Structures are given as C-alpha cells and as structure tokens.
Amino acid sequence: MPTLSTSGVTKQYGKKLALENVNLSVDAGSFTCLLGPTGAGKTTLLRIIAGLEKPDSGAIHLGDRDITGLPPGERKVGMVFQTFALYPHMTVYQNLASPLTNMKLSKDEIDKRVKETSAFLRMDKLLQRKPRELSGGEQQRVAIGRALVRRADLCLLDEPLTNLDFKIRSDMRFEFRRMKDQLQQTILYATPDPEDALAMADKVAVMNNGRIEQYDAMTSVYSHPSNVFVASYFGQPAMNLIDCVFKEEKDKLVLDAQSFTIDFTPLKSSIPREAVGSKLVLGARPMHLQLSTQKPDPPFLNGKVYLSEVLGSVTVVHVTVGDVLLRVFVSAVRRIPSGTPVWLSYELERFHLFDAQTGKAIR
Amino acid sequence: MRANLVVRFVFIVVAAVVLIWTLFPVYWLAVTGVKTQTDVLTRPPVWLPNPDWHFYRDLLTAGGIATGSGFFSLIDSLIISSGTTLLCVIFGAMAAYVLSVFPGNVPTGGKSMAYTILTFRMFPPIVPTIPLFWLFYTLGLLDTHASLIIAFTTFNLPFAIYLMKTFFDDIPRPILEAALVDGYSPFKLFWKIALRLAIPGLVSVSALCFVFSWNEFLMSLILTATKVRPYTVLLATWMTSMEIAWAHRAALAVIGIIPPILLVWILRERLVRGMTLGAVR
Numbered sequence: 152m153p154t155l156s157t158s159g160v161t162k163q164y165g166k167k168l169a170l171e172n173v174n175l176s177v178d179a180g181s182f183t184c185l186l187g188p189t190g191a192g193k194t195t196l197l198r199i200i201a202g203l204e205k206p207d208s209g210a211i212h213l214g215d216r217d218i219t220g221l222p223p224g225e226r227k228v229g230m231v232f233q234t235f236a237l238y239p240h241m242t243v244y245q246n247l248a249s250p251l252t253n254m255k256l257s258k259d260e261i262d263k264r265v266k267e268t269s270a271f272l273r274m275d276k277l278l279q280r281k282p283r284e285l286s287g288g289e290q291q292r293v294a295i296g297r298a299l300v301r302r303a304d305l306c307l308l309d310e311p312l313t314n315l316d317f318k319i320r321s322d323m324r325f326e327f328r329r330m331k332d333q334l335q336q337t338i339l340y341a342t343p344d345p346e347d348a349l350a351m352a353d354k355v356a357v358m359n360n361g362r363i364e365q366y367d368a369m370t371s372v373y374s375h376p377s378n379v380f381v382a383s384y385f386g387q388p389a390m391n392l393i394d395c396v397f398k399e400e401k402d403k404l405v406l407d408a409q410s411f412t413i414d415f416t417p418l419k420s421s422i423p424r425e426a427v428g429s430k431l432v433l434g435a436r437p438m439h440l441q442l443s444t445q446k447p448d449p450p451f452l453n454g455k456v457y458l459s460e461v462l463g464s465v466t467v468v469h470v471t472v473g474d475v476l477l478r479v480f481v482s483a484v485r486r487i488p489s490g491t492p493v494w495l496s497y498e499l500e501r502f503h504l505f506d507a508q509t510g511k512a513i514r
Numbered sequence: 515m516r517a518n519l520v521v522r523f524v525f526i527v528v529a530a531v532v533l534i535w536t537l538f539p540v541y542w543l544a545v546t547g548v549k550t551q552t553d554v555l556t557r558p559p560v561w562l563p564n565p566d567w568h569f570y571r572d573l574l575t576a577g578g579i580a581t582g583s584g585f586f587s588l589i590d591s592l593i594i595s596s597g598t599t600l601l602c603v604i605f606g607a608m609a610a611y612v613l614s615v616f617p618g619n620v621p622t623g624g625k626s627m628a629y630t631i632l633t634f635r636m637f638p639p640i641v642p643t644i645p646l647f648w649l650f651y652t653l654g655l656l657d658t659h660a661s662l663i664i665a666f667t668t669f670n671l672p673f674a675i676y677l678m679k680t681f682f683d684d685i686p687r688p689i690l691e692a693a694l695v696d697g698y699s700p701f702k703l704f705w706k707i708a709l710r711l712a713i714p715g716l717v718s719v720s721a722l723c724f725v726f727s728w729n730e731f732l733m734s735l736i737l738t739a740t741k742v743r744p745y746t747v748l749l750a751t752w753m754t755s756m757e758i759a760w761a762h763r764a765a766l767a768v769i770g771i772i773p774p775i776l777l778v779w780i781l782r783e784r785l786v787r788g789m790t791l792g793a794v795r
Contacts, residue, residue: 203691224697236688240710253697297696 154179154337155200155305160209162195162361169195171361173209177305177339177354182331184348184369185341186385187358193341196358197307200339201230213304224253229298230307233314235290237282243269243293244278250301268300271334272326288319295326299336306330308340312347324350345387349373357381379510382434382503388467391435391477394507397427408433410473411452418499418514426504426513434503437480441496442468444487451496452477456487470495540771546764554761569765583752584766587745590659592773594734594744595727597663598670602723603716605667606674611704613675614682615690631672639669643733650737657739665737666727674719681715682708717784725774745770 156176162169170192177183185193198204200211202223210219218226229250237246244265251261269275272292282290291311298306308327312320328351331338342348348355348369356366357380365377376382382390395408397415404422406413413433415422441447454472466481470493479495487493504513546554548565573584613620646665647656655661685708693703709716734744735751749767752759 198691201691201695203694223691223694224699226695228695230692230695232688232692234686234688236686236692238689238693238707240707249693249698250696253702297692301696 154214155339156212157196157200158210158212160196160199160206160211162192162199162204162206168361170199170206173361173363175356175363175366177337179337180331180335181353182328182338182340182351183354183356184352185339185356185358186343186345186348186352188343188384190360191358192361193343193358194309195361197230197309197339197341200305201228201307202226227301227304228307229301229303229305231291231294231298231309231311233310235282235294235314237290237293237297239282241281242278243274243280243282243285246282246293247278247296247300250297254301264300264302268296271299271330272296287315288323291315291319291323292326295330299330299334305337305339308338310342311340312342312344321350327351345385348385349387355385357385359384375512376434376503377512379432379434379505382505382512386436388437388462388478388480390503391433391437391440392505393433393435393475393477395431395433396429397422397431399427406431406433408475410475413452413497413499413502414450415499421514422504423513426506430507431513432505432507432510434505435477435497436501437467437478439497439501440477440479442470442479442481443494443496444491445494447494447496449496450499451494453492453494456489456491456493458489459486461486468493543764543767546761547768548765549761551761569761570769572762573765573769583743583748584745584762587743587748587766588769590742591728591744591746591770593659594662594666594742595724597659598666598727599720599723601663601667602670602674603720606671606678606719607709607712607716608704609671609675610678611682611708614679615703615708616700631676634672635669639732642668643736646733647736656737657741659742661737662727662734662742662744665733666730670723670726674723677719677722678712678715681712685711714784717781721777721781724777728770728774 154177156174158174160170160173173192173196175196185196187193195204199206202218202221206219210217212218213226213228218228238249241249247265247268248261251264256264265278266275269278272295274289274292274296277285277289277293282293285293291314295308295311298308311327312323315323324347327338327340330336331351340347340351352369354367355369355372357364357372359380365372365381367375372381372385376385376390379392383392393408395406398405398407402416404415404419404427406415440452446453452472454470454477457469457471457476460467460469461484464484466483466485468479468481468485468487470477470479472495477495505511506513545561545563547569548567549560549563550566553560553563573588643665646661650656650661650665655664689711690703690708693707698707729746730744731746731750734747738744738747745766749763749770752763752766
C-alpha cells in the first residue's frame with residue numbers, strides 16, 4: 152500500500168531545473184532513502200512534500216488525500232532538518248509538545264505522548280533543558296522526537312547526520328532503524344552518503360540533476376545499478392569504471408580496455424550483439440577484485456600497488472594495471488608498500504557493463 | 515619606555531580635553547539648575563554654587579510660578595513618547611515579520627519596500643510638517659497627544675520596520691519552517707517563535723523610538739500650543755512674566771536627560787547585543 156506518491160513533480164528555480172518529472176511512491180512503514188550528491192534535488196523534493204515549497208507542476212498524495220495545495224501544518228508530515236531547527240527559547244518538553252499543542256490535544260494527552268516519545272528516544276532526563284544545553288546528538292534526538300511525537304503519516308529526514316560527529320552517526324543510524332521497526336513509522340530520508348542507504352534503507356531512490364535515476368529495493372540497486380551514475384555513486388568505496396570495447400577473435404569474445412584484456416567468452420550469450428564494437432564502460436566494485444601478492448589461478452589482472460589507504464578497519468589499495476588505476480578492497484588493515492607487484496583475481500559474473508554513450512547498463 | 519610615557523601623557527591630555535569639551539554643557543546645565551535666582555546671570559560666573567533645589571521643587575511639586583507647565587510638559591512628553599514607541603513596536607514588528615518571513619505575500623517580494631520605507635526618512639522633517647499641520651487642524655487634532663503620536667509614528671515606523679526586519683532576517687529559516695511543519699499558523703509563528711527570538715531587536719527599536727520622540731522638537735513646536743506642551747518645546751520657549759526662566763529651563767533639561775539615559779542603562783546589555791546582532795550579517 153503506497154502511503155506517499157508524487158506524480159510528475161517539477162520545480163524550476165530561475166533557469167535551473169531542480170526537479171524534473173519526479174514520480175515516487177513510498178510504501179507505508181518503509182524506510183526509503185533519497186540518495187544523491189548536493190544539488191541533486193533531494194532537499195527540494197522533501198520541501199515540496201512538506202509543503203515548504205510549491206511545485207511548478209505535479210501532484211502529491213498522502214494516503215488517499217491530495218495534499219498538493221495544503222499548508223505544511225495540515226499535511227500530517229513530520230520533518231527533521233539538517234540543522235535540527237529546535238526552538239531555542241523553549242525547553243525540550245515544550246519543543247516536543249509544540250506540534251501537539253497546535254493539534255489542540257488535551258493537556259493529559261500531550262503529556263502522555265511527550266513522555267512516551269522521550270522514553271523511546273532515551274531523553275526523559277533532558278526534558279527541562281534548553282536546546283543550547285544539549286550536545287549535538289541530544290539535539291538531534293529532540294528534533295527526531297518532535298517529528299515522531301505527532302505520529303505523522305510520514306516522517307521526512309533531511310540529511311540528519313551531516314552535522315553530527317562520526318561516532319554518533321552510527322548510533323543514530325541504529326536509532327533510525329529502531330524507529331522504523333518499532334513504531335512502523337514511514338520514513339523518507341535524504342542523504343548524500345551511500346553508507347546511510349546501505350545501513351538503513353529498504354528502498355533507495357538515487358537522484359541526480361533533479362531526476363530519479365533508479366528506484367528499487369536497496370539490494371537490487373546495489374547489485375544491478377541501471378546506469379553509470381548509480382553504479383559510481385552507490386557504493387563505498389566507489390566502483391571502478393574503465394573505458395573499453397568488445398573484440399571478436401574467432402569464437403572468442405574479448406573485452407579490450409587498452410591496458411588489459413578480459414576474456415568474456417563464457418558470458419558471450421548474455422552480451423547483446425549490438426554491444427560488440429561500440430564503446431563501453433566496465434564497472435568493477437572494489438570488493439569484487441581479490442588482491443593477492445602471489446600469482447593466483449587465472450583469470451587475473453596483474454599490476455603494481457600505487458597507494459594503500461586505510462579507512463577505519465579496512466584498506467583500499469590503489470593498484471595500477473597498465474595505465475589505469477583500480478581501487479581494490481581489502482578487509483583488513485594492511486599497508487602494502489608502493490610498487491609491490493600484485494595480482495587481482497575476479498569473477499566474470501561480478502562485472503558490470505554500461506554503454507559509454509547513454510550510460511545505461513548492458514548487463 | 516620614555517616614548518611610551520610621552521604617548522600616554524599626550525593621550526591623557528587629549529582625552530581630558532575631549533571629555534571637558536563634551537561634559538561642560540552638561541555640567542553648566544546642572545549647575546545653573548541649582549543656582550539662586552541672582553547667581554544665574556552674574557559675572558564672573560559662580561562655578562560651584564551652594565545648591566538651591568527650589569527650581570526642581572517648583573518643577574515637581576505644586577507651588578511656584580512655573581509648576582504646572584514644567585511637570586506637565588514632562589508628562590506630555592512621556593505620554594507621547596510611550597505611545598509612539600508602543601505603536602512603532604507593535605506595527606513595526608508585525609510589518610517587519612511579514613517582509614522578512616513571507617516576502618512572497620508582499621508586492622514585489624518586499625524588495626522595493628525596504629527602499630521606499632527608507633526614503634521616507636530622507637526628506638527634512640519640516641517638509642511634511644506643514645501639510646500635517648493642516649491635516650490635524652482639519653481633523654481637530656491640533657494641540658493633542660494624538661497628533662504628535664500619529665506624526666512621530668509616521669516617521670519612526672519605517673525605521674522601526676527596517677531595523678526589526680534585520681532581526682527577523684537573522685532567525686535561521688529552518689526554525690521557522692520547522693514551526694510551519696509543526697502546524698503553527700503564521701500569526702502563532704510570529705507570536706510564539708519569531709517575536710521571542712527577535713527580543714533584542716524589539717528592545718533596540720523601542721529604545722531608539724523612545725529617544726527619538728523624547729528629543730523631537732520641530733514638529734512638537736508646530737503641532738502643539740497650550741494644552742499639550744512637550745518638554746522640548748517648553749525648554750525653548752519658557753518665560754515667566756518676570757524673566758526668561760533660565761534656571762527653570764536648566765532644571766527641566768536635566769530631568770529631561772534622565773529618562774533616555776536610564777532607559778539605555780537598563781537595556782544596555784540587550785541593546786548592545788541587539789545592535790551588533792542587527793549589524794553583523
């Protein structure tokens with residue numbers, strides 16, 4: 152059952168097209184991520200759904216109500232802002248109570264709901280504090296609480312982790328999941344960080360230049376990116392993309408990437424005929440290349456270590472193969488000296504192929 | 515070390531000269547107010563008289579020739595200044611709020627509005643005073659508190675709006691947007707959120723409006739006659755059948771200085787914060 156659906160939403164600021172014909176339907180009780188770089192239109196879309204901006208055309212439905220023309224307060228939508236946007240002159244209690252007061256609930260009901268929400272977010276001891284007396288993470292909880300307390304049909308989160316410390320982020324990700332699972336709250340979450348989507352989302356809508364590039368279950372988007380943009384953006388570290396072209400040699404189908412060749416013969420039947428001879432882009436996720444310092448069984452590529460980059464408790468090794476630089480994922484903290492000869496084994500099935508012209512996925 | 519001392523010495527001398535230059539009139543005023551009738555105009559002047567408070571007593575209590583006019587002129591000024599301040603703050607805050615938060619609801623998005631408002635303050639006050647005289651004459655409002663309150667409000671409101679707007683502009687937009695999403699109506703948003711966050715602005719605007727009206731002379735002179743007489747007008751025109759009431763004027767002037775100083779003193783912290791908040795954007 153879809154709870155939110157936008158149809159043909161378009162918005163233009165001056166000459167810049169911020170949103171172009173956005174169609175999105177979000178299932179009730181699901182966690183949906185709007186993923187995309189700054190300027191992709193995520194925030195604009197959220198603001199239009201919240202009623203803070205008017206779309207130039209298109210309609211927005213929430214449940215069976217058309218909310219396109221309603222003022223923000225009447226939409227039954229909660230929103231958490233990137234900067235938290237708490238009311239600085241009110242206590243935490245008053246901040247949480249304010250949407251309920253505006254709904255004209257009774258004092259007892261307000262008190263009950265504020266207590267429930269603050270208990271859920273583990274901030275019952277902070278109720279009498281002012282926002283400036285709270286840490287960033289606590290302010291964030293209050294902002295979330297203010298959106299949750301009204302039990303809105305939909306909760307919009309606009310890059311809520313951007314202003315928080317690295318450590319609090321993972322705690323908060325857990326918190327968001329808990330919110331969705333325990334309260335069955337429908338969540339639409341905008342973020343530029345693919346890790347957010349990987350960690351929390353049921354479904355992901357990848358946005359770029361005001362358009363939704365791909366919208367599907369998180370795992371499908373990850374394993375079957377529909378175009379080069381989605382492939383390169385969704386994934387951390389980013390997918391390796393290499394220009395290449397197919398060449399037929401007798402019965403063999405060989406992918407020529409200038410610096411190296413890959414024998415695609417085993418998958419020949421799954422490659423469309425017209426792909427042969429046209430310019431393509433090969434996509435290889437860093438985790439699908441297996442690095443070894445001794446010669447493994449074929450197939451493999453060989454190259455030299457350019458740089459080892461330790462990220463958290465994993466390592467991204469940059470390897471030069473011919474003229475191209477490939478990122479390879481190693482799930483351990485390792486510093487391999489630059490210049491060390493290494494071998495990269497791969498499984499053919501794991502590679503992605505895109506049309507270089509249109510960017511669309513071929514397989 | 516020596517050079518340093520010289521610099522210090524020069525600095526102190528210059529500071530002292532400036533200080534004396536600035537404070538001498540105030541001192542002279544204060545001293546004149548407590549002189550006896552005969553000492554006021556004697557030559558050489560009496561620098562430190564034996565204080566005689568009877569002019570002040572005359573002003574503030576019943577009795578003596580000048581009683582009524584002095585005391586009541588202060589009351590008149592107080593009524594006019596408070597009335598003006600109140601109106602400017604109320605209407606100024608509301609207008610500024612709309613200009614700042616809902617510019618879409620104002621013709622031309624409020625862009626030319628701020629400019630129009632400011633030009634209002636650019637022509638010399640005497641220019642509109644003559645037509646205002648006829649206007650109030652026709653309305654039968656001459657020589658009333660209302661006439662001056664209306665006139666001062668007309669002139670201070672643009673400034674109040676403009677200054678208040680910078681304070682509303684300083685409120686982070688997400689706070690206001692969050693409030694809209696939370697179901698605050700535009701008026702409730704103004705009353706419960708925006709106004710509370712613009713209190714330093716409110717304080718600055720009230721202080722400045724009060725001081726402007728308190729010190730205003732030209733319009734007061736032209737639009738009032740006998741029933742209403744702000745203290746600035748009385749200061750300039752005060753005479754008794756016997757003399758030009760110098761000592762009375764001095765006493766009145768000293769009392770007249772007190773309210774603005776007191777106001778700014780009480781509000782100083784908020785005022786300074788307000789001024790810088792409004793200025794640094």
